[in-house]
Amino acid sequence: MKQGARIYLDYAATTPMDKKVLRAMEPYFCEKYGNPASIHSWGQEIQAAIDKAREQVTKFLNCKSSEIVFTGSASESDNFAIRGLLKALKRRKRAGEKIHIITSQIEHKAVLETCHDLEKENVKVTYLPVGNDGIINLDDLKAEITPETDLISIMYVNNETGAIQPIEKIGRLLEEINKTKEHRIFFHTDAVQAANWLSCDVEELGVDLFTLSGHKIYGPKGVGMLYIRQGTPISSLITGGDQEWGLRAGTENVAAIVGIGIAITGIRNTKYEIRNTIKLRDKLVRGVLTQVSKTQLNGPEKPKERAPHIANFSFKGVEGEGLVISLDQKGIGASTGSACTSRALKPSHVLMAMGLSELEAHSSLRVSLGKYTTNIEIDRFLQVLPKVIERLRKISGR
Ligand SMILES: Cc1ncc(COP(=O)(O)O)c(C=O)c1O
Structure with missing residues (x-):
């Protein structure tokens, strides 16, 4: 990077x-x-x-x-x-x-x-x-x-x-x-x-x-x-x-x-590639949950029940779209829900089906990794995210 x-x-x-x-x-x-x-x-x-x-x-x-x-x-x-x-x-x-x-x-x-x-x-x-x-x-x-x-x-x-x-x-x-x-x-x-x-x-x-x-x-x-x-x-x-x-x-x-x-x-699905992505994702999840208060991971708790490349969070008091825009301004591309529906301000039907409230669903962020994701990128994300969340929470007063 x-x-x-x-x-x-x-x-x-x-x-x-x-x-x-x-x-x-x-x-x-x-x-x-x-x-x-x-x-x-x-x-x-x-x-x-x-x-x-x-x-x-x-x-x-x-x-x-x-x-x-x-x-x-x-x-x-x-x-x-x-x-x-x-x-x-x-x-x-x-x-x-x-x-x-x-x-x-x-x-x-x-x-x-x-x-x-x-x-x-x-x-x-x-x-x-x-x-x-x-x-x-x-x-x-x-x-x-x-x-x-x-x-x-x-x-x-x-x-x-x-x-x-x-x-x-x-x-x-x-x-x-x-x-x-x-x-x-x-x-x-x-x-x-x-x-x-x-x-x-x-x-x-x-x-x-x-x-x-x-x-x-x-x-x-x-x-x-x-x-x-x-x-x-x-x-x-x-x-x-x-x-x-x-x-x-x-x-x-x-x-x-x-x-x-x-x-x-080109899909190699090698154990090495999968293990590497899982390591990065787990580091990301641990980092987010420990560094940002009032945060939850959405999806299965057991890492084995999650595909290696996706992590979804809800941050209390933060609006997902605002978070995506703020991260983009810092040079980081992530998303709320699926890309196809991200223009519509409806809460994610997936998160709602999982029993999240509308507010929790609206405060979600999907981070997804790929074969070019590096350790340095995850470190940088973990540096930027807590500050962005803090600023957004201050603005929203929540
Ligand atoms: C699970 C799933 N199905 C279908 C699609 C639609 O794929 P396409 O863009 O090729 O129509 C997507 C794209 O986000 C997807 O994630």
Whole structure:
């Protein structure tokens, strides 16, 4: 870290793209411009690049290449997983039969708003609560499953608190239930915040649908992907040409697809990298809790139940947005809640679901670390934060 350099602690919002990714993408703008649908050599070399990226994703997820669909974002993948499955299932339902989805109250808006929207179309949705730790309870989930249940969509890691949800356990539970059920319950997880840290082996996890985003894994923005287990009914939401196995029409964003392929090969998930980030996060958490009075850590208490990169705090008497702006003025980038909702002054739905008061939710700060975060940056953050909080508390008189 250079003197006076800014400190980015918002890796859960987005990550800087790796130079290696940029280099791999560059030829696909001006030099290699064929349309992958063309049968001539211009087109075929581009198709080969897409195939290669799909192989790279396939290796990471332990699946077949025919099970990967590239999309324009994780939000699109979430929409596609839920709406695409429902569209296909509706065609199989008898008249009067309802579709039932179980999700949680702490999902990203891409899932939550999709479910809210579907409720207007007569779909029944159950929103599971979470405990104070921000984790769903498996018994609550079991209790909500009925013979009508079609889909369970639970995120892998919460983007505001880092709370890890029991995806593998749900996968195993559904495997058992599906043995005895007349029709299968499908399982989707939004793994956007998990990809850099946790196993994404779809066989191990027992998921049918799995969402990833390019820009959270040091890849480009505007690209995502959805894993769709072979045999999962799904209908296209964008109709037209037969790109992406006929499931997403439109000429592919080739450079971005090449980029997400390289980005995925860059996820090393090594014990060293994970241990290092956990060490930095734990230092950050200890430092904040000891140096700033009237502060609470939001999320699971047990470090093992939190993804290594996220820590969420509430500071009594401080308004989250004001804190983010003050930190920015000191050259530190952090956030309140998720980036997508940070323009709206609503208290975080995640923190509210965990039982925080509106005031506590409004006084929250999310700090998120990444592979370029250093010890020096955490030290600097810990020097700056207490002073900023003290000043804001003086101003607010609380
Ligand atoms: C858990 C989760 N899901 C989905 C998204 C949306 O990703 P994208 O920006 O690729 O649509 C985000 C981004 O903040 C996220 O954190």
